[in-house]
Amino acid sequence: MPDTAELIAIGRIEKPFGVKGEVRVRSLSDVPGRFEGLKQATLVAPSGQVVVTAVNRVRGDRGSYVLGFDAFSTPEEAAAFRGGLVKIPRDQAPPLPAGQFYEFQLIGLTVADETGRLLGTLEEILETGSNHVFVVRREGREVLIPATREVVASVDMEGRTMTVRLIEGLLDDHDAL
DSSP: OOGGEEEEEEEEEEEEEEETTTEEEEEEETTTTTTTEEEEEEEEOSOOOOOEEEEEEEEEEEEEEEEEETTTTSSHHHHHHTOOEEEEEEEOEEEEEEEEOOOOTTTOOOOETOOEEEEEEEEEEOOOOEEEEEEEEEETTTEEESSSSTTTTEEEEETTTEEOOOOTTSSGGGGOO
């Protein structure tokens, strides 16, 4: 059984598709051809059940993918993984250009402002219409930080820190941590 901490999610299983145990998968990856070349995946069900399986069919379908796995032969077997994740080993993720990061690399970073004031830990990344938003939490408080070049001053992957530039209105006085 693989260490699921060493895996990255590339898709979310939306629902069973057809009568052969295939599933509709929404891509969580912007890597072109990510699913077309997939030979094996680790499936993690919402229940926590983990299955390593061969991928035997892949086809695009209306903005998502339909995948067939050796682990499923009926819609009922596939239904147990509705809402689950399709994961691959981190080392299969292609390298990104300098200054770009995968979400899994950013989760867990310590976030501070340019004066060194600790804001918290980056725990989640939300997708919005215009840009992503970093959810930073500390001691029960939450700060939403736009993932823009204007706000993110630097990212130090070795030191596992992110420095942000606090722009007007980002923190209210009552939000100051």
